[in-house]
Amino acid sequence: MAATDIARQAGEGCRTVPLAGHVGFDSLPDQLVNQSVSQGFCFNILCVGETGLGKSTLMDTLFNTKFEGEPATHTQPGVQLQSNTYDLQESNVGLKLTIVSTVGFGDQINKEDSYRPIVEFIDAQFEAYLQEELKIRRLLHNYHDSRIHACLYFIAPTGHSLKSLDLVTMKKLDSKVNVIPIIAKSDAISKSELTKFKIKITSELVSNGVQIYQFPTDDEAVAEINGTMNAHLPFAVIGSTEELKIGNKMVKARQYPWGTVQVENEAHCDFVKLREMLIRVNMEDLREQTHSRHYELYRRCKLEEMGFKDTDPDSKPFSLQETYEAKRNEFLGELQKKEEEMRQMFVQRVKEKEAELKEAEKELHEKFDRLKKLHQDEKKKLEDKKKSLDDEVNAFKQRKTAAELLQSQGSQAGGSQTLKRDKEKKKTREEKSISDRTCTTPGKHPVVPCALVVCAV
Numbered sequence: 026m027a028a029t030d031i032a033r034q035a036g037e038g039c040r041t042v043p044l045a046g047h048v049g050f051d052s053l054p055d056q057l058v059n060q061s062v063s064q065g066f067c068f069n070i071l072c073v074g075e076t077g078l079g080k081s082t083l084m085d086t087l088f089n090t091k092f093e094g095e096p097a098t099h100t101q102p103g104v105q106l107q108s109n110t111y112d113l114q115e116s117n118v119g120l121k122l123t124i125v126s127t128v129g130f131g132d133q134i135n136k137e138d139s140y141r142p143i144v145e146f147i148d149a150q151f152e153a154y155l156q157e158e159l160k161i162r163r164l165l166h167n168y169h170d171s172r173i174h175a176c177l178y179f180i181a182p183t184g185h186s187l188k189s190l191d192l193v194t195m196k197k198l199d200s201k202v203n204v205i206p207i208i209a210k211s212d213a214i215s216k217s218e219l220t221k222f223k224i225k226i227t228s229e230l231v232s233n234g235v236q237i238y239q240f241p242t243d244d245e246a247v248a249e250i251n252g253t254m255n256a257h258l259p260f261a262v263i264g265s266t267e268e269l270k271i272g273n274k275m276v277k278a279r280q281y282p283w284g285t286v287q288v289e290n291e292a293h294c295d296f297v298k299l300r301e302m303l304i305r306v307n308m309e310d311l312r313e314q315t316h317s318r319h320y321e322l323y324r325r326c327k328l329e330e331m332g333f334k335d336t337d338p339d340s341k342p343f344s345l346q347e348t349y350e351a352k353r354n355e356f357l358g359e360l361q362k363k364e365e366e367m368r369q370m371f372v373q374r375v376k377e378k379e380a381e382l383k384e385a386e387k388e389l390h391e392k393f394d395r396l397k398k399l400h401q402d403e404k405k406k407l408e409d410k411k412k413s414l415d416d417e418v419n420a421f422k423q424r425k426t427a428a429e430l431l432q433s434q435g436s437q438a439g440g441s442q443t444l445k446r447d448k449e450k451k452k453t454r455e456e457k458s459i460s461d462r463t464c465t466t467p468g469k470h471p472v473v474p475c476a477l478v479v480c481a482v
Contacts, residue, residue: 065119067170068308071202072124073143073194074179075131078209083177083264084124086277086288087300088113091266092124101129104142108171123171131190140194147173147201151323158324172320174311175238175303176202179209180226180259184218187229195235201319203238203311205303206230211261211294212279212286219261226259240302241310254302260295263288 072080076097085091092111105128113120125146130139150171157168178195180187198204206226211219230237237258240251265288268275277288288296303311332352 062118064166065121067121067123068312069123069125069171069174071143071147071173071176072126072179073130073176073198074127074209075181076129078179078181079264080126080177080179080209082266083179083209083262085266086264086296087304088122094126097126097128099129099132101132103133104128104130104139106142106146110169121169125173136190139190140197143194144197144201147198148323151201151320152327154320155324155327172315173202174308174315176204177303178204178206180206182208182210182213182219182222184214184222186225192229192233192235195230195237196233199236200322203314203319204235205238205299206259207295207299208259208261210263212263212281223259223261238311238314240307247306250306251302254298257295257298260299262296262299263294264296 070084072084074080076099081092081094081096090113092109094107094109106125107128108123108125110121110123113122127143130143133139150173154168154170154172157163157165176198178191178198180191195204195206208219208222208226214222240247240255242248242252242255263279263286265277265279267277267279269278269280269285271278271285271287276290279286279288286293288294291297332355333348
C-alpha cells in the first residue's frame, strides 16, 4: 500500500477524544512564538516607481530610520534593481529588512520593456528558493529568503489617470507579487482632485484586469479594519523625516509657504493607514501569501516544465520516484534519438564531403591532363623551333666555311701573282741598271762591249 493511501486513511479515520487531565501541548503557540522570536523575521519590499517620487523618503519614514543610499539620476540607460538589506531591532524582535528599488524606471524614451528587469528579478528570487528546496541537504531554516513579500507601486500624482507604463507593469506583476498601489506625493493635488483620482485609478485597474493585493477579511480579529482599509486603496501618502514643532509636540511634517502637512495626520494623508496595514496588521499575511500563492504558482509551473505531474493520464497519483523514472526514461529516449539523428547527420555530411572531394579530385585530374597536354604541345613547338634553329646554324656554318675557303684560295692566288710580278719588276730593274752602266756618254763612263750586253740579255 502506498504511503499516500495510508495517510489518506489515517486522516479519514481520525476521531476526537477528550483528555482526562492537563497534558501541556497547549503551550505550542508559546513555543512557536519563542522559536520565531529567536530565529528572527525577514521582510522584503519592492518599491516600483519613476525617479523622484519619494520612494527612499517613504521607506525612511515607514521604519523611522535613515537608510543608506544615493539619490538616483534620470540618465540611466535602463532599469536597474538595487537591493539593500538591513538588520532592525524593535524590543526583542529582530527583523531582516530588504528594500529593493527600481533605479531608472520610466526614464527612458522607449518604455516598452521597462517592466522586464523587475519580472526577471522576482523570478530569480523564486528560482533561488526552489533550488534550495530541491537540494538533498536543505538548510531552509538558515536560508535568507529573498522573495519579494510586498510591492509598493508608486503612482505619480497627475490627477488624471494611470499611465500606460503603470498599467502594463502592474498587470505583469500581479501574478508574481502582492501589489499595493500608492499615490506618491499626494500633497501635490487638492483633496477633491485626490478623491476623483483614486476613483479613476480603481476603475482603470478593474477594467484592465489588474489584481492588486486585498487585505484579508477571513480572520475575525482583523476583518473589520481590513475591509475598511480595502475601500481606501490606493493610499495617498506623503513621506518626510523632518520633525517640526506643532503645538507642544514634535511631528514629522513638510513645511510649505502656504502651510504645514503632517505625515501622521490622517486628515492630511493615508500614511498611517499604510503603516498599519503593511507592518502592524498584515505583514505575516503578506509573507504567507508570497509563499502559498505566488511561489507555489511559480513552483508548479516550473515543475510541470520539468515533466513532474501529480497524476497520470488515468488520474492516478504519481509518486516522485515514478515521475523521476518516467522523466529519466523520456530523457534517455530523447538523448538516444538525438544521438541517432546526429550520427545520421554526421554520416550524411561525411558522404557529402566525400562526394565534394571526389568531384574536386576529378577536376584536379582534368586540369592536370589539360596542363600536361598543353605542356607537351609547348614542348613539341619548342623542339621544332630548336631543330629549325639548329638547321639554320648548320647551314650558316657551312656557308661560312665555304666563304672562308674561297677567301683563302683567292688570297693564295693573289700572292703568287704578286710574287711573279715582283720578280719581273726586279729583273727589269736589274736589266735597266746594267743598260745604264754600259750605254753612258763617252768620257764619263766606260763603254761596255755589245757582246756582253747581248749575253746579259
